[in-house]
Amino acid sequence: IRRILETATYAPSAHNNQPWRFAVVTDLSVKARLTEAMAADFRRDLEKEGLPEADIAARLERSRRRIHKAPVVVILCMDATGMNNYSDPKRQQAEMTMAVQSTALAGLQLLLAVHAEGLGGVWTCGPLFTPETVRAALDLPATWQPQAMLFIGYPAESPSIPERKPLEQVALFR
Template structure:
């Protein structure tokens, strides 16, 4: 790896980091992460990923507030207690606004194959989403290799229209997830389920 780490160390050492130091992430380093993302495998090599990088404090606050409003409405409709709703909304807002950088990952079907039936069209959409996910994993690994921390958030899936409007994204950008990125202010240790629990051999 570029900074002396072995691939195994990067894969096994990566953790989801949710607290960051307040210092900014240099633009060249962000570009390194995005470049790594674009070298992920993709369906038909169509590279259906799109990235929106949010560094502005005001833009992060606007995005978080708009997403928070939708989250509050959804949780209220679910009948959750007000205190629980307020806690969830505040947590979501803090996670977005406290990160030095937020990278939104979107999929586009613009260059993917088109089918007249829902079955194959649905599979093609899945292929685009899988491609974006692999690009996101490259970002996570590249961030860890660079001494950064990052965390994948799935929240945009629950309010893609809100995210698209808040960031003035093109209509064909389909928000899939976002990554908070920064210099880690925490160390985390997690275990994994044994292979025997998740693997079968035939």
């Protein structure tokens, strides 16, 4: 895991500010605390959407199972404190976008390293919906903004690759 994380830190980053942070969770009691905290928020959101209780229960159980079954859970966070500050809102928004992009690249680099080690990895975005809850459950520094949750372990299956849009729909050649 340390080698995977080290590889992730070689991702490109705007201004070389390296805003990514990794919270590595392997302890079962910490996983349980994280799961229950996020589940409460997830339930509340699903109830607001008017989903039937059976659907809510199934989605919550799937989330719980993913967190508990993964030997390693990495919360990918962004710390934008090192990014440039501008008085111009347009430039400031661009700076924050660069921090998000840099953090996402580190997450991708991490998943590529996971694969290179013969492991499996799954990226989910649940922490974006409950950043304060995740931060509190894991006692993360106030500047760490949870962006994604990655599950790492030996794959139990070899799922088929989801269908991709044809290149003609996603690329322009000029």
